[in-house]
Amino acid sequence: MKPVKVGLMGLGTVGTGVVRIVEGHQADLQSQVASPIEIAKILVKDASKSRSVVVDASKLTEDPWELVRDEEIDIIVEVMGGVGATKELLLEALERGKHIVTANKDLMALHGQEILAKAKEKGCDVFYEASVAGGIPIIRTLIEGFSSDRITKIMGIVNGTTNYILTKMSQEGADYQDVLKEAQALGYAEADPTSDVEGLDAARKMTILSTLGFRANVALEDVDVRGISAVTQEDIRYAHQLGCEIKLLGIAERQDDYISVSVQPTLVRRSHPIASVNGVFNAVYVHGEAVGETMFYGPGAGEMPTATSIVADLVAVVKNMKLGVNGRQSSLSYKEKKLKTDEQIASKYFMLLHVEDRAGVLMQIAQVFSKYDVSIESVMQPATPDQQGAQLIISTHAADKASMNAVQKAFEELPAVKTIKSVYRVEG
Amino acid sequence: MKPVKVGLMGLGTVGTGVVRIVEGHQADLQSQVASPIEIAKILVKDASKSRSVVVDASKLTEDPWELVRDEEIDIIVEVMGGVGATKELLLEALERGKHIVTANKDLMALHGQEILAKAKEKGCDVFYEASVAGGIPIIRTLIEGFSSDRITKIMGIVNGTTNYILTKMSQEGADYQDVLKEAQALGYAEADPTSDVEGLDAARKMTILSTLGFRANVALEDVDVRGISAVTQEDIRYAHQLGCEIKLLGIAERQDDYISVSVQPTLVRRSHPIASVNGVFNAVYVHGEAVGETMFYGPGAGEMPTATSIVADLVAVVKNMKLGVNGRQSSLSYKEKKLKTDEQIASKYFMLLHVEDRAGVLMQIAQVFSKYDVSIESVMQPATPDQQGAQLIISTHAADKASMNAVQKAFEELPAVKTIKSVYRVEG
Known part of the structure; x- marks a missing residue:
């Protein structure tokens, strides 16, 4: 049976893992997709470098366009990283009807929609499971x-x-x-x-x-x-x-x-x-x-976990090829984006303040919270023998971010507050 | 656009959840599958009973064959449970080219391969995400x-x-x-x-x-x-x-x-x-x-989590219908089953023994473990003021099950051991 041909861009840690899995699990993969999967060409930075995995030297190239322009190659697996030049290569690969599996989070975060739109236009798959949380599907x-x-x-x-x-x-x-x-x-x-x-x-x-x-x-x-x-x-x-x-x-x-x-x-x-x-x-x-x-x-990372996700994507692309349905299950987004304002973002907060150690300070602090409608859940004042002043650890009930910003601003101007040491959201 | 028609078998907790999600999320579902999804008929035990969800009374039936034989129905969602009669109904539905989504773990555990084989033969989907661990995909x-x-x-x-x-x-x-x-x-x-x-x-x-x-x-x-x-x-x-x-x-x-x-x-x-x-x-x-x-x-259970998994399966079936690829991504198993013998099953063990409280007992116990090549990781003898005899808590290194069975048998015959109170595997 005619093998499905893969062009692998990058033979670093993850690329090496991909070669290992595709070769080591070939029988298992074939029983799932009913075709051999062959890594036909590999893009490397330096074709003369020695590798921890045995690859046929004739498959190595330092020219990415050799993969993109190779009409035999069905799928590009991109694990080399980079944004600008990589995007151009992948768009051209899609233009030529090749499917893409990528681990490139930077590319997908910055240009995901553009790439997915081109894929949809050309009826190609773009899968990127490995771009987030390596081995977790x-x-x-x-x-x-x-x-x-x-x-x-x-x-x-x-x-x-x-x-x-x-x-x-x-x-x-x-x-x-x-x-x-x-x-x-x-x-x-x-x-x-x-x-x-x-x-x-x-x-x-x-x-x-x-x-x-x-x-x-x-x-x-x-x-x-x-x-x-x-x-x-x-x-x-x-x-x-x-x-x-x-x-x-x-x-x-x-x-x-x-x-x-x-x-x-x-x-x-x-x-x-x-x-x-x-x-x-x-x-x-x-x-x-x-x-x-x-x-x-x-x-979340590592050679083999990340490679597992990539090869699972590869299997999905090959299955779609067999079914003739590539590019049909797009993850392109379709909803209008409406961002919350700071007034709409609510959470509980933790605040650590370094304050003057005298009567009335806690009252002043409480007044600020009250003024901006932030409700206090607890206040602790731990013993701080070696510091001048006192520490206050304040936990709030759910408050909106705009109010918390206003509270912080007020504290910056309040003489009783020496330093706002930390402010964190609280979850759970 | 022509709606996809679903026959729902069962309107208990989970069935009610399915109705709620299909109706409540109709717009979201349509933007994914580009068709309305309509629950066209519902099999119930008692059509006159009042329900916590509003359903058109004309859709209710007490006769399962009405759903199976309805040529308009594309997909059967089975959430009524049962094994023998349910299997017959679903096999007949597959025979008639209907796809199946089921939450029925008993049926899939007992007759999964038969049902999946029939589905493959007829080019139908059988999905059963909800049968294990409710809301977890x-x-x-x-x-x-x-x-x-x-x-x-x-x-x-x-x-x-x-x-x-x-x-x-x-x-x-x-x-x-x-x-x-x-x-x-x-x-x-x-x-x-x-x-x-x-x-x-x-x-x-x-x-x-x-x-x-x-x-x-x-x-x-x-x-x-x-x-x-x-x-x-x-x-x-x-x-x-x-x-x-x-x-x-x-x-x-x-x-x-x-x-x-x-x-x-x-x-x-x-x-x-x-x-x-x-x-x-x-x-x-x-x-x-x-x-x-x-x-x-x-x-792992509950109306809405389980219903979520069912409707996700429903979406997958409808997508496959649109692509014309139902029955192609079968979960039918293809490997020969080889079961381990007790000699091949290894794990660490915890054992709680009630033994005679006298010198030499621990040595006898240790000899038994040694005889069967089970290596002890730790022994604790907690204070047990109100009991006759002593308690021994034994943790082993990895041992095979056959040896542990032999150890237990030997203890049953050893006068120094009054009772084998517990034996557990240890993981982690």
Whole structure:
């Protein structure tokens, strides 16, 4: 039987995993799709480099257009990353009727709709399960598993690096900078960790998840992003006292078709299933109107988990080819996007204040909250022997973000408040 | 546009949920499948009964054949349960080219392959997402999400009733009988709870999951089943001392194409993600060779979660109808089933013995373990002031089941052992 031919763009960690699975599981794959799947050409940066996986040297090329223009190739698997040039290559591949499987979150977050529209026009599939939460099949779950429901909330731990750092800080009492260095030494964090620790990587993934979950085209710039670099050991200690862990959560919410998407360090009550997702693991919690609470947990990255998702997509494309239905089950969004204003974004908050240690201060603080209609759930004043002034840990009931901004602004101008040390959302 | 017509068999809790979702989300559904979906006929036991959902009385019938024989009906949604008569109805519906969506775990566990084979022959879809773990899209995850991987282990908390009972026993120190009565009063357990508490319901679900995960036709009688009715508060207390919870786990394992499937109360270390799945929630943990550890968590039952899965299946059938590809993505298994012998089934064990309180007893016990090559990890002898004799809590390293059976048999004949109080597998 004629093999289905794949052009693989990129032979780094994930590309190597794809080769391993396609070759190692060939018999299993064939019994599912009734055709051999052949990796016919592989784009590499340096064709002379030695590899951890055996590939036929004649398949290697350093010219991406060789794959795009090869009429024998049915499917492009893109695991090389990049945005601008990669987009041009993939659009041209679609133009020529090739299907795409990609792990490229940056590309899908920034240009997903353009690529999906071109695919629809040309009757091609574009699948991207591996772009979010590596081994967790969350994208097909959102598209198919919850097709009948109205998703109201998606909360994700979608960046393994920051979850590793926060887990270590929580479990070992270590400081952010020390854990970051350790993560870099172990290869869990990049030399320049900005994209991970400042929440940008998570924001791209939340753009993809919220676009799918709410079926409206959420853009990266719609996501309100804050990273973990300012999270202190003190914050974590107080979070523990409140029965919480601090997690970098992507939060996408919908009420009456108005949506908001954000990424920020968040206090999560330990009773919530996402609070116990530790280390480099990822998890996506989905709340649907009908289904209620669900959560999907697994490895967020790594050679084999990510490759598993890519090859599962590859199987889906080949099945569609056999059925002649490629490009028919598009994940293109069809709803108008309406963003919530700050007045519409409600949540509970945690606030840590450094204040003057004298009578009347708490009253002044309470007056500010009251003025902006933010209701206080609890106030703790821990003993702080070695500090001048006092610490106040305030938990609020649900309040809208505009009011909380107004409260913060008022505190900045209130002499009794020395520093607003931290403000976090609270979930669970 | 011509509506797709659905015949709904059963208007109990889940059937009512299906009506609510199909009517309430009609606009969303239409934008996905580009056709109205109409519930054209509904099979009920008593057409004169009043309902919590408004349905056109002219659609109600007490005769199932009216749905099966109605040439206008494209899809049968079966949520009435039953095995023998239901199977005949569904086979006839398939014979007449109708697609099936069912929540019937008993039917799929017992006659799944026969029904799937008939569906394949007639080019019809049979989808059954709701038959296992209500709102969790675990079936499509096993079929599609992990299509490229080799699944090596599936562990499931797939029965909400028993998980509720064990959670209460663990958290409140209550006894089995008391919690069972409470669960019955709350409607979480049936008047005759046998099917749930003796593990039969879980066994049916594990039959379905292991058949899908291993792509070999596992039969209900292949599942080794033990329920929770003998779990004592003492067991749970000692489990806690070992850092474990007791959960009713369905465990399906594969090594070199040899498989085993069982359901039994199991000690799960608290560090394992499935240990913290509490109350009526379900979870399915899946380990794949490439993907590693994943877990899917959500409501296992209930009107709306289950109905969500059914309507998601309905959407999939309608999409396939539009594409003309029904019956092409069959979940029929294709691998030869090879069951592990007891010599091949390995796990760690926990054993609670009531023994004579005199010198030399521990040595005799140790000799028995040694004779059958079972290596002991730890022995605890808690203080038992009010009992004659002593208690021994033994944890083993991984041992095969045949050896553990031999150990138990030897203890039954050893005068120093008064009673073998409990034996549990240990996971995590």
